[in-house]
Amino acid sequence: MFPEYIIILIGLNHKTAPVEIREKLSFKTSLSHPLEKLKSQIPSFKEAFFLSTCNRVEFCFILERFKKEEFLRDFSSFLEKESSFKWKELKPHLYFLENEEAVKHLFEVACGLDSLVIGEPQILGQVKDAYKDALKYRTSGLVLNRLLHRCFFVAKRVRTETGIGGGAVSISYAAYELAKKILGSLKNKTVLLVGAGEMAELAFMHFISGGANKVLIANRTLSKAVELAEKFKGEAYSLEELPNVLIKADIVISSTGAPSFVITKDMVASILKARRFKPLFIIDIAVPRDVEPEVNKLENVFLYDIDDLKEVVEENLKERQKEAFRAKIIIEEEVLKFQKWLKELDYHPTVRALSEKAERLRQKELSKTLKKLKNLSEEEKEAIEILTKSLVQKMLYFPINFIKKSYHEEGRYAVSLIRQIYNLDETEEDTTEIEESVEKKKILSKKENKKENSKKMIIQ
Amino acid sequence: MTDLFFILTFIAYFVAFIGFGFYFKTLRKDVLKYAQFILGSGFVFHSIFWIFRILEIYSTNTLYFKDLPNFLAWCLILIYFIFSFSRLKIYTVGFFISPFILFFLFISYIISPTFTSPFTPYFRNFWFPIHAISGLFSHGFLIFAMVTSIMYLLQEREIKRKHLGIFYRKLPPLEYLDRVSEKCVYLGFLFLSIAIITGAIWSNLVYAEYWRWSPKEVNSFILWLIYAILIHQRILIGWRGKKSAFMIILGFGVWLISFFVINLFTKGFHTYVS
Known part of the structure; x- marks a missing residue:
């Protein structure tokens, strides 16, 4: 059984909770940052993110699915302690979102779709600051890093592609x-x-x-x-x-x-x-x-x-409402992309991507070499083919074995490591660019060699 | 050769028009850059077309009426580029001016080549080209001023009625539109004056008469008066905005008569009747 992670978002905003509750949960008065407290008090989550503005408080966690019950119990007692409200009083004002719902909500918040004044730009800066805090307290990891970077990307895309920030609203x-x-x-x-x-x-x-x-x-x-x-x-x-x-x-x-x-x-x-x-x-x-x-x-x-x-101002707000529909379509699209990334972050897709990439590179290099060596017999060609194949297979044995072994303990984190090392999330174009730059370096080093040689000649 | 460049020009201008429409809709800077680039390359084709065409006029000794709207379109684009390099940013004007450019090119395409004027030796002197070119430039500035005036009126209407719709969002500020049409009026007046004076000198050389009260001359004189009144009122009293815009549109009406009706349908001097 591989460990499975879920994204949980718990929060409240100006629509769900009155200001008396929001101010108690904003943690603005407490001495230490809530992420610090959470880290020391609740052991069951893997990653955490905390956002607090005057209109909202949001917690976002990444944790293993089977620990969910335990985590919620811990979290509710944490909130009771911090806010001096009973859990029963708090619960109706909170929303609990999971996985794609949570991702969608976070995207909408960053774009200002969930704000009191729709499309206001300050919220993006606040999300960025909150992410910096998460980095500072080391509670952000693989999934949250990706999620928040996508968040900033989506917010920028929505701002340039729709008129959600257009027209004065004051x-x-x-x-x-x-x-x-x-x-x-x-x-x-x-x-x-x-x-x-x-x-x-x-x-x-x-x-x-x-x-x-x-x-x-x-x-x-x-x-x-x-x-x-x-x-x-x-x-x-x-x-x-x-x-x-x-x-x-x-x-x-x-x-x-x-x-x-x-x-x-x-x-x-x-x-x-x-x-x-x-x-x-x-x-x-x-x-x-x-x-x-x-x-x-x-x-x-x-x-x-x-x-x-x-x-x-009202006309402009209506216009922004209209644009919000277009923004939501963009967000749906980006949520799907994020889900796809999360799904790819698994054992089988990664092994497949890895061997496909290796094979593609092998074919490319092979055809280059064969073009240069024209006088080869069929046998010799076959020998080269076999040589390259076995080289690639031997080289791939280690990363694949690494995933197999550490998947049980580290799960997606191990997979992500391999994906990062081998650049598996890049598109086709990116990899060709990288290859080109490698080629250029080769040519440059050749030139330098020549220069050095000529220098040597002069010295001699 | 001229046919090829004419087609290239027309296609480029048409694509630029679509680009300007897209810019009007989105107000994206990169779209504007592309549209201006396409318009610019169309302008290069158009200039090449005119080099060939002028050689043709001088070698075949016939001047077609269809050359006039064609050259007018060329003037309009030149004016557009002059203003888009100035400090006053009125980029959306491209969307409004390009239909006129396409219209003039279209007219020059469909007008029958029977409307000609013999290009006799009289035309081959120093004064005639100056007269014709400055005349056409004065028309160009008038049309440009008319377009910015219409844009001004659209924008002013929305602001005055407090109903801020699409024009409010897309069109440039009132002050910029007013200033551009003001500059157009000054330049148009200058070129019209040059055209009338050189025309008179030329007429004296050929017919030994400075002024012959032909319909075209009378009409041009009326246009010149309208310009003069406009400038006088503007400088002395400060006529601007709406009043000046309506006056320019009136001037455009007078010009329409002088250009199409008199050139094509009256007999006598300045006509291109077959």
């Missing part, structure tokens, strides 16, 4: 994208802040990072405006000066607490000529609104209020 970023579509580059553009709230500052920071370099601040109380102007290195104005200030601005962010319109259609219409009809983008994030909606009808003036921006 109001401030949506405003920034719109500004770029209207004004082109934001370099050397002027931003005017009318009043200042937290959201206005957030949007403003996007524009600054986009290259806008001049800041004007208009506020009801001039002292507040001066204070902000100092903070952002800008110019301060009072609200009465607004028409004159509007002439200079390219982007306006308005967020005063005024009960009526601060910027009216007449006001903007009167300054259009002075602006020489340069495009003006007004973002009104105040409630009640600061800018008269009719302003949008003026030529080259574009007004977006908070609801418009929210709608843009």
Whole structure:
């Protein structure tokens, strides 16, 4: 009976568990890393991976199938101890996934499909950090290494092949994208802040990072405006000066607490000529609104209020949902590939791959040699054939014997070693490349020999 | 020889059009590179075609009307490459301009060769080629400005209506489109002025008259006025965006009349009636 390994993923996320449970299981407050504790307390797993973000906690283990019961018992008592919750309370919030389900889930997490904001990019970095931890505590091994590298590959593929990361999903970023579509580059553009709230500052920071370099601040109380102007290195104005200030601005962010319109259609219409009809983008994030909606009808003036921006964000989210379907197809495909790799990691397929590869190389080298030696009789040819065959067989005896012997104890780890040494997971193209590089080296060394010879000649 | 290069050119432009369509859909940089490369090689074929064709014109002494849209297509591609090397990144314009290029080549293929103009010794002087080439370049810039104006209007409509759909995502920023059409208008105006002046000088040499009020001349003059108004308003008042886009489209309408109706269906000077 060969040992059989399974992949188990146990986790909870924002959909399955309330924050009270998530925070207790995040292990962010504890002194030692959970992987360290797991390693010392539970002996029954082979590899482990732990991911904790504000929206999820995931454990992933590789263990032998017959140890599963024992492991789950140990793990539940471990969680009870760490979280001070009873296992019964915890269990309904957890999901238990096995093998391909677990792989699929991990891929989806890395692609951001399982995130609160679908397609958000931070999660990939968090998965990478978690993998680094697993490497640090030496809990990652053959299967997890492969699994996580595939994870990063899939996430990259999904990001380039689908639009899952496209379109702004926050109001401030949506405003920034719109500004770029209207004004082109934001370099050397002027931003005017009318009043200042937290959201206005957030949007403003996007524009600054986009290259806008001049800041004007208009506020009801001039002292507040001066204070902000100092903070952002800008110019301060009072609200009465607004028409004159509007002439200079390219982007306006308005967020005063005024009960009526601060910027009216007449006001903007009167300054259009002075602006020489340069495009003006007004973002009104105040409630009640600061800018008269009719302003949008003026030529080259574009007004977006908070609801418009929210709608843009919702549209983008819908678009991302659509793209998520395409991402899922890619993930299915990659899960199949991973399963195939796992299946190949066995005694018989490896022995077959090994002898096939050896035979292919033998044939190739043989035909090369026979081409050069033209005057051979049939007998001599046969002798060479037999020679090469027996050479290959003798050489292969050792690795095959090694797998046979150590398979019972080490299982797939022994197989993987052989596969790595003989490069059995590479495709046909890769191996030809390797062969070519070997050939090149041969030619180079020949040339060097010649050089050395000629040097010798000179010395002589 | 010209036939072979004509076919090669057409195929290359058609493939480039499909490539630009694919770029419009995916916005992938590598796709754009391939499409531009194919367009560029088509342009090389097209230039070779024109070397042979000019030799033919001078040796057979006939100028076909079908040469005009063909050369116009060549101008458009040259203009496209000039703008794609500039700082303003408006790559998706390739998808919108290539149907026009294909259309002009197609027209030049189907127009009957009976529409000719004898290439008499009068044509063999210094002024005529300058007149013809700068005239066609001014048409090229007008068409390019028209295309970017249409793109501007599509983009502006979506942003104003706050319904951000496919054009919002794929088309370049409004400001870039506006700036490109502005540059096209300046250059188009320059070339049209050169064409009118050299045409007048040439007319004086041949007919001893500077200006003869033929339909083509009147039409060109109207076009020149439209350009002049546009530039005047832009520099002095700051007309831009939508107004300027509509004006350019109006200019394009006037040009359509001058190019197809007057060249083909009126009698007299500048016509190619068989």
